[in-house]
Amino acid sequence: MHSLNDTPIFLEFLKRFFKFVKIEFRNRYIQNKLFIYSKCNCKDKGCATVYLKSRTPWKESVQGIYIFDTNKGMFIIHVEENGFLEFEALLYEQYPYKKEIDTFLKYEKAIHDSFPRQKKSIKSLTKKNKQMLHKYFRNLEHKHMNTIDLGEV
Numbered sequence: 531m532h533s534l535n536d537t538p539i540f541l542e543f544l545k546r547f548f549k550f551v552k553i554e555f556r557n558r559y560i561q562n563k564l565f566i567y568s569k570c571n572c573k574d575k576g577c578a579t580v581y582l583k584s585r586t587p588w589k590e591s592v593q594g595i596y597i598f599d600t601n602k603g604m605f606i607i608h609v610e611e612n613g614f615l616e617f618e619a620l621l622y623e624q625y626p627y628k629k630e631i632d633t634f635l636k637y638e639k640a641i642h643d644s645f646p647r648q649k650k651s652i653k654s655l656t657k658k659n660k661q662m663l664h665k666y667f668r669n670l671e672h673k674h675m676n677t678i679d680l681g682e683v
């Protein structure tokens with residue numbers, strides 16, 4: 531597994547995304563809790579799914595599936611008993627971290643089951659990366675389900 535400190539764009543994306551959907555972690559430093567396991571290897575351009583794993587198993591009360599439909603992609607988060615957290619990001623071709631994750635995991639192909647040592651340093655975000663994240667989150671909105679009108683029954 532890999533430290534989120536190695537993928538600063540994705541780390542920042544997760545932090546902001548969890549805030550946006552109001553998922554809170556007790557530990558402010560999610561990179562000490564969550565690690566990159568692997569990613570989805572389908573060739574779908576609109577998919578930027580990443581498999582994460584927590585150092586400790588998830589409490590039963592938080593396990594489950596959480597769905598967030600937004601104007602910039604659909605997210606399905608599976609919180610599994612064994613510590614896995616599947617971060618499914620679908621139907622959007624410009625997830626700001628996709629390229630970073632693809633490139634990073636291309637060179638770190640082997641899946642190691644052990645947790646990496648904690649790294650203190652985070653690779654810093656370039657100005658361009660910050661702008662890219664800003665652009666994504668600036669007008670990110672939840673999509674509301676359309677009411678379906680079946681007419682008079």
Ligand SMILES: [Zn+2]
Pocket residue numbers: 570571572573574577578579
């Ligand atoms: Zn996929």
